[in-house]
Amino acid sequence: MTTRRPLRHCGATAALSVALLLSSCTGGAAKGAAGSGGVGDPLFPSLGNGGYQVTHYGLALDYDVKKRHLDATARITAKAQQNLRSFKLDLRGLEVSGVQVDGEDAAFSRKGHKLTVTPGAGLEKGATFRTTVTYRGTPQEMTDPDESHEGWVKTPDGAFVAGEPGGAMTWYPVNNHPSDKATYDFTITVPAKYTAVANGELRSKKTAKGRTTYVWHNGLPMASYLTTATIGNFRFTESRTADGLPLYEAVDPAEEAGSRKVLNRLPEIIKWERGLFGPYPFRSAGAIVDNTPERIDWQALESQTKPIYAGAPDTVTVVHEMSHQWFGDSVTPKTWQDTWLNEGFATYAEWLWDEHEGGKTPQQQFDALYKKGKKDKLWAYPPGRPGKAAQVTGDPVYYRGGMVLQQLRNAVGDKTFFRILKEWPAEHRYGTADSAEFIAFCQEQTDKDLKELFDVWLYGKGKPDRTF
Incomplete structure (x- = not known):
């Protein structure tokens, strides 16, 4: 979880103002049942959805920083765990313009942060199906029960994106619970002077007509609360540890002086934690250090492969968040x-x-x-x-x-x-x-x-x- 200021570690619990009742998920009907809106979490009963498990998200995000407008498409690959007549995704705000399941238009409706999708034909238990959601709008941050802020948080030069526990649904449709982990691909297009950083490894970066598209690949399972797509005027560097682990660092210029000494110790910290916890579990590591609004009253979140820091971190905070790569992110x-x-x-x-x-x-x-x-x-x-x-x-x-x-x-x-x-x-x-x-x-x-x-x-x- 996050590390908070000063003793309140972490941005954690989502202000889920809509408490949805859990519906029955029994399968077996000829055309299937409706997948439940919630997985029965004892603390967040309306987070996540029943009836299926996601295996992959492909997110294409086109963000206009000045207008704060997002045009996006989410391609979601999932496996039905029961016969399904319909299923739900978590999505807070934003306007959905169309949904397809396996290439065919599907009916959809909205209630609270639940997007209900009804395919033209029912889904059979065990079937792999692909859902495409096209959506747009101005992503909004969430306020947690502890009054901290998460989700898509506007910054002067872009967006600070952190999702524990429910903030992922402020910027993409998702089965928003840690029990459903998936792989991810992110294609993020921003004005050319900005940098877009997401989880995993940078596959490509291309600029055309004043806009740059970053393609990030996270090929190992990840919980939705650990995802990020943070955008800003960063000093972005790529390097490797002595044994070849790729490192990506994106640092706001205002935080660079305060971060340099600590981030220089990142390879040392990873090596030390490997000695205690075993092999580093992912294919890259790094850090995102942003200059965030005053209302962000927590220090860091262990976003997978790249913890995100709400300002220049101290060494012990980096140790804390990097240890989460084993405890929280991998397990x-x-x-x-x-x-x-x-x-x-x-x-x-x-x-x-x-x-x-x-x-x-x-x-x-x-x-x-x-x-x-x-x-x-x-x-x-x-x-x-x-x-x-x-x-x-x-x-x-x-x-x-x-x-x-x-x-x-x-x-x-x-x-x-x-x-x-x-x-x-x-x-x-x-x-x-x-x-x-x-x-x-x-x-x-x-x-x-x-x-x-x-x-x-x-x-x-x-x-x-x-x-x-």
């Missing part, structure tokens, strides 16, 4: 209630880095936090069971999540703990996982019974009265 939570699996690990990476740099040990970090009184917000709710959407971004998820890992380390010992740090992301690479799977995985690594540890530290209410 993605099945629901938003499992976010501690992202943020607890990223917080613990900060603690390990601090020790690496000659600062406090993780145990000292733990001890300082444990001294906080019982009424401190750190103990407001258990990290493994946030009860409200806004709580996904709170201190318990981040800091107490890190404390869970220190308790695990104390219980199983360093050798087993650091094996877990490598083997957990390897076991679930490019997939999704939940807390129950993590607990079971850890239990397999040790003869010590870990049930009480997780019951107390991950799920227990209030300040735990004992450590392990």
Whole structure:
């Protein structure tokens, strides 16, 4: 998730003003059933859609920076998981001018942030189908329950695009839930003086008639909240690490001086994290540093392959966001209630880095936090069971999540703990996982019974009265 200013890490929960009731998804009818509007997420029930899984998005975006106007086409390849009479996509605002399914015009309707598509013929379970949505308009940002901003955020020289958890639907039609990961291609056309940066690797850049088209390819699975298509007057550089990993950096000139020293350490940080977490999971890395409006009150988001920073980052923020490439981006939570699996690990990476740099040990970090009184917000709710959407971004998820890992380390010992740090992301690479799977995985690594540890530290209410 994002890192926020000053202690509120992350842009997280979407202001989903329309609470849609989940509909039944039972298949089997001759012409199929209607795919549900929502996947049953315990914190964001109206995000995502049932009945299908997307495998690929091809997004063609033509953006007029001055007019703030977007003309776009989304080509979505998906597989039906049940017989479908209709299905839904998430799209907030923007005007849809046409929808096709497998090359044939399809009926469509809008309600809230749901776009319902009804093909001329039903879709059979197991069938791969291709949906094309043509749309246009002025993308708008969203305000989260914690009052932070996400989605397509206007900047003086373009757009700052960050999507955790629901902001992706402000700029393309999407099955907007981390449980449905897909590959992506981005074709982004902007006025020639601007740079457009998206996830993955730059395939081409061509200028004609005063406009430049950037083609980016992200060929490994990605959750929608990790997508970006950020546009601005950037200093854009391409380089490689010593072992050949491509690096792409896009930095707003106003943030260049403050970013240079930290970004110069990016190859070092990646190498250090590889040593802890195993092989880097993607085909490129990098950073986007933008000069954002004052209302952007969070620092960073771990957009896949290129974390996006709302201003010049410090080193520990880069460490945090890059660790998410393993924990959150490669291994993605099945629901938003499992976010501690992202943020607890990223917080613990900060603690390990601090020790690496000659600062406090993780145990000292733990001890300082444990001294906080019982009424401190750190103990407001258990990290493994946030009860409200806004709580996904709170201190318990981040800091107490890190404390869970220190308790695990104390219980199983360093050798087993650091094996877990490598083997957990390897076991679930490019997939999704939940807390129950993590607990079971850890239990397999040790003869010590870990049930009480997780019951107390991950799920227990209030300040735990004992450590392990």
